[in-house]
Amino acid sequence: MKAGSATLAAIGLHSDALTLPTPNSSPSGRVFPLNRNWRFSAQRFQNDTNIDFDDSKFDQVTIPHTNKKLPWHSFDEKSYQFISIYRRKFRLPAEARGRHIFADFEGAMTGSTVWINGQRIGEYKGGYTPFSFELTQHINWDRDNLLAVEVDSTERPEIPPFGGQIDYLTFGGIYRDVRLRLVPPTYIENIFVRPGNVLSDQPTIAVSCFIGRIDAQQNPLTLEAELHDEERVVATAHQTIPSGAATVDPVPYEITLSRFGSVRRWNLENPNLYTMVVRLKQNDTVIDKDRRRFGFRSARFTDHGFELNGQHIKLRGLDRHQTFPFVGQAMAARGQRRDAYILKRELKCNIVRTSHYPQSPDFLDACDELGLLVFEEIPGWQHVGDEKWQEISIDNVRRMVRRDWNHPSIILWGVRINESRDYHDFYVKTNAMAHELDPTRQTGGVRYFQESEFLEDVFTMNDFGFPLKAPNHPNYLNTEFCGHTYPTKMNDSGERLAEHIRRHARVHNTIASSPQYAGGLGWCAFDYGTHEEFGSGDRICYHGVSDIFRLPKPAAFFYQSQCDPSEQIVLEPAFQWSAADDWSQVMENAMVCSNCEHLKFYVGDRLVAEADPDRTTFGNLPHPPFTLNLHKGPKKGTLKIEGYIGGKNVVEKLYAHEGFDRQFVLTADDTKLFADGADSTRVGMSVADEYGNLRRYATAAISLRLEGPAELIGDNPFSLFGGCGAVWVRAKHEPGTAVLKATHPVLGTKEARIVLEAAEPERV
Numbered sequence: 001m002k003a004g005s006a007t008l009a010a011i012g013l014h015s016d017a018l019t020l021p022t023p024n025s026s027p028s029g030r031v032f033p034l035n036r037n038w039r040f041s042a043q044r045f046q047n048d049t050n051i052d053f054d055d056s057k058f059d060q061v062t063i064p065h066t067n068k069k070l071p072w073h074s075f076d077e078k079s080y081q082f083i084s085i086y087r088r089k090f091r092l093p094a095e096a097r098g099r100h101i102f103a104d105f106e107g108a109m110t111g112s113t114v115w116i117n118g119q120r121i122g123e124y125k126g127g128y129t130p131f132s133f134e135l136t137q138h139i140n141w142d143r144d145n146l147l148a149v150e151v152d153s154t155e156r157p158e159i160p161p162f163g164g165q166i167d168y169l170t171f172g173g174i175y176r177d178v179r180l181r182l183v184p185p186t187y188i189e190n191i192f193v194r195p196g197n198v199l200s201d202q203p204t205i206a207v208s209c210f211i212g213r214i215d216a217q218q219n220p221l222t223l224e225a226e227l228h229d230e231e232r233v234v235a236t237a238h239q240t241i242p243s244g245a246a247t248v249d250p251v252p253y254e255i256t257l258s259r260f261g262s263v264r265r266w267n268l269e270n271p272n273l274y275t276m277v278v279r280l281k282q283n284d285t286v287i288d289k290d291r292r293r294f295g296f297r298s299a300r301f302t303d304h305g306f307e308l309n310g311q312h313i314k315l316r317g318l319d320r321h322q323t324f325p326f327v328g329q330a331m332a333a334r335g336q337r338r339d340a341y342i343l344k345r346e347l348k349c350n351i352v353r354t355s356h357y358p359q360s361p362d363f364l365d366a367c368d369e370l371g372l373l374v375f376e377e378i379p380g381w382q383h384v385g386d387e388k389w390q391e392i393s394i395d396n397v398r399r400m401v402r403r404d405w406n407h408p409s410i411i412l413w414g415v416r417i418n419e420s421r422d423y424h425d426f427y428v429k430t431n432a433m434a435h436e437l438d439p440t441r442q443t444g445g446v447r448y449f450q451e452s453e454f455l456e457d458v459f460t461m462n463d464f465g466f467p468l469k470a471p472n473h474p475n476y477l478n479t480e481f482c483g484h485t486y487p488t489k490m491n492d493s494g495e496r497l498a499e500h501i502r503r504h505a506r507v508h509n510t511i512a513s514s515p516q517y518a519g520g521l522g523w524c525a526f527d528y529g530t531h532e533e534f535g536s537g538d539r540i541c542y543h544g545v546s547d548i549f550r551l552p553k554p555a556a557f558f559y560q561s562q563c564d565p566s567e568q569i570v571l572e573p574a575f576q577w578s579a580a581d582d583w584s585q586v587m588e589n590a591m592v593c594s595n596c597e598h599l600k601f602y603v604g605d606r607l608v609a610e611a612d613p614d615r616t617t618f619g620n621l622p623h624p625p626f627t628l629n630l631h632k633g634p635k636k637g638t639l640k641i642e643g644y645i646g647g648k649n650v651v652e653k654l655y656a657h658e659g660f661d662r663q664f665v666l667t668a669d670d671t672k673l674f675a676d677g678a679d680s681t682r683v684g685m686s687v688a689d690e691y692g693n694l695r696r697y698a699t700a701a702i703s704l705r706l707e708g709p710a711e712l713i714g715d716n717p718f719s720l721f722g723g724c725g726a727v728w729v730r731a732k733h734e735p736g737t738a739v740l741k742a743t744h745p746v747l748g749t750k751e752a753r754i755v756l757e758a759a760e761p762e763r764v
Helices: 333-346 361-370 387-404 424-437 494-511 554-561 583-588
Strands: 031-033 038-041 059-061 083-090 100-105 111-116 119-125 131-134 145-152 178-183 186-196 204-213 221-229 232-241 251-257 274-282 285-294 299-302 305-308 311-313 315-320 351-354 373-377 410-414 442-444 459-462 476-480 517-522 571-573 590-594 598-603 606-611 626-628 639-645 648-655 663-668 672-675 680-688 701-707 710-713 724-731 736-744 748-758
Touching (some): 186 285, 204 221, 204 232, 221 251, 305 517, 333 361, 351 410, 361 373, 361 387, 424 442, 494 590, 606 626, 680 736, 701 710
Parallel strands (some): 315 351, 373 410, 459 476
Antiparallel strands (some): 221 232, 274 285, 590 626, 663 680, 701 736, 736 748
16 A cells, blocks of 8 residues: 555545435334424524414524534634524324324423423423423414424533533534424333343343323233344234323333344444334234334453453543534534544544533444444533432433433443532432443443542543553543643644654553553543633643544544554554654654554665564553654655565555645545435545645635535635644535535645435425
8 A cells, every 4th residue: 555644544534434324214104303494593582482473584494503603713602602592383294183292302402492382381401311392282283383492502500511610512502303203192102122141042132112101091002022133024022011091101011032043243343233123003003113223242341341242352442522613513413423433443442432421313323333332421520510400410311321222332321420529329319220221231430539439330530640540449441531631733743743642552551451441531532612711722622632623633543553454554653754843852752653563764765764563662552653763864855664564565655855735635525415404524625745644734724615505514714724624515405416616725726526415305
C-alpha cells in the first residue's frame, strides 16, 4: 500500500461504510413517524397552542431540530436557552378510529409541555430520556388535529443534569424523533427479551411481554412470541392472557422459548442479531403486533477482567458526547450511526461510554450492528439535587433501562451521577431500580475517588493521574483518563501532539499489565462544546483524540494502531516532516503509531534509520508505538517510511519536506441521502502536501456553494482549523442531486455530488 496519511485519508470518510433503514419504515404498522411539516417559533405568542392560531409565519422545520444554529465555537451558550413552540397538524386515517393515540418523543431539551387541540396534556422534565402522552380523549377523528409542544431549553435546576456546573452543553429543541402510536384498548407496551444458557448447545429465551390495558378486557387473549433469524422462523411459543380490569401500569406476561437448537452468538467480530416478533391475538385475529431486535451473548465483569461469551477481553475504548458542531444534539440517524462506525472501525475501540446521559437510539442500533460494547449512564455531572431532583434521576434509570434493555451491545448500566460524592440512600435506589428491571446486566457508577462507597457491581473509576491507582475492588474499570489534563488542538506543536499519544499509550499499557483492570476508556473520542467555566475560552473542550468534526488528531492513530494487521495495516507518524519550531525536540524522540513489526526510514534514497516497537516503555500493548531519533539524519528531502511484517514490506508512505500546501481535498461520507428533510452527511475539507498528508498549520477561508435540494449546515465561508474541518449537507424534501462546491483561495475548487433519493411520505 502506497499512500500519504492525510487526516481525511488515514481515518477515512468512506461512502460505503454504513447502511441506514428506509425513513418512516414501521415494523408493526402501528407507528406513524411525525418528523416533517412542523412549524417552529423561537418566540411564544398568545394562543399559539390553539388549532386555529395562524402559524404561517413560523419556520417550517423537520425533526431532529435545533432551536438555534450556532458557529462551531466562540458562541454564547445563553443564546439557545429560551422557550420555544413547535406545532404540527395531522389527520388520522379512518382505520385509527377505536384505537388509542399516543405521542411518543425520543428526546427534547429540556422541559416539554404538550397540548393537543388546545388542551394541555402535561409536562415532561428531562432532555435525554423518552416520554409519551396519550392524546385520545381530545382527538378530532374527522378533521385536522394540532399537536403543540412548548420546549423550555433553559438550564432548569430542578431537572438533571442541572443545578450545578456541568462540563458540556445541552443545546435545545426537539432533537430526536417524534411518532404517533396507535394501539387497541389492550396492547403491547414493551418487550424484554432475555436469552439464557447461551454458551450451551440448547439456549433458551425468556420474553417479558408488557401488556397495557387502557380499558377493561372481557375476553381472554393469546400472546404469541416468534423467534426470527433474518427471514427464517426458528421457534414459536404462546401464552394466554386472562380477562381483567383496566390497569394503570402495564403488566408483564412471561413466555419461554426453548429447544430451538444452537444459535449464532453476538460478539465483537460477528454481531449476529435476531428478532423477536410478538403478536397479541383474539382467537385467530391479530389485534396488536410489535418486535424487538436482540442478540445471544453472555457478558460479565469478573475478578479477572471482562468476559464476553466466556472469552476474556481487555476493554479499550473512549467516552462520547453526542453533540455536533452547528446543530448541537439535533443530528439525524446517519450522523449518529457514523460516530459508532468511527469508534469501532476507525479508532478500533471495543467499548464506548455514553457520557453523561442516555444517547441516541440510532447510535445504539449501530453499536449492536457493528459489535461495539456500550456502558450507558444516566444524565448528570457531579451535582446531586434535592429529593424531587433525585426522583427524576431514579425515573431516568427506569426510562433508560426500559428503552434499551434489548441492545446486546449494552453491558453495563451507569446508575450514579458522574463524579458525584456518595449519596447512600439515593444510590441504593438507583442501583435497585436497574437490578429490578434488568437482572441480566451489572451496574456501575462513575466516581473520581477510590474511597467511595461501593454499591454497584463494577467499580467504575475516573483516574486522571499517573501512575494509575491500583484496582481496589475485584471488578474494576477505568472510565476516564487524560482529557482535561492534556487538551490538544489540531494545530498544536509536534511535541505536544506526540505527548498526547504517550499519555494515552502509557495508561493503556498499565491497564494491559494486570487482569484486575477490566479495561480503560479514554477521555474522550471527540472535542465538544462546553460552558465558559471549562475548556479553552472558546466554548470548546479540546479533550478528544479527534476534533469536534470527528477528524483524527495523532492520538487517534494510537488507538487505530492497536488492531491486528489482518484487519488494517496502520502506519502514522506523530510528526510533520517539514521544518517546525520544535523540529530538534520532536525528531530526537520521533514517534510513529503502527502495528508493523519493523520500520525503515529513508530520506531520498538513503536509509537513515530503522526502528522496532518501543517494548521497553510500552511492553504490555499489542502494538507499542515506535520511538527513534531522526534529528541526526538529513533534514531535507522526501521522507519514506516502510513498514515490515514477517520480513515483508507491507506498507510505504511518503512525506514532503518543503512545507507547501499542494492539494485541497474535499470528501463526503456518503454519496446518497434520503430526501426526508433531515438525512445528513459530513463533508470533510483539508489541505495536504503532494502525497496527501495533512498540512496542519494551513489556514484558509473556504467558500462554499451548494446547488440542488439540500441545505448547508456549517459556517460559510469556513475557516480551516488545523488544516482541516467539515460541514454537513442536509437533504430537503425533493429528490435530485446536490452539488457542494468548495473553493480554496489558492488551490482551486473541488466538488462533492450527493444523490437525494425519494423518501416515503409521512402518512399523517
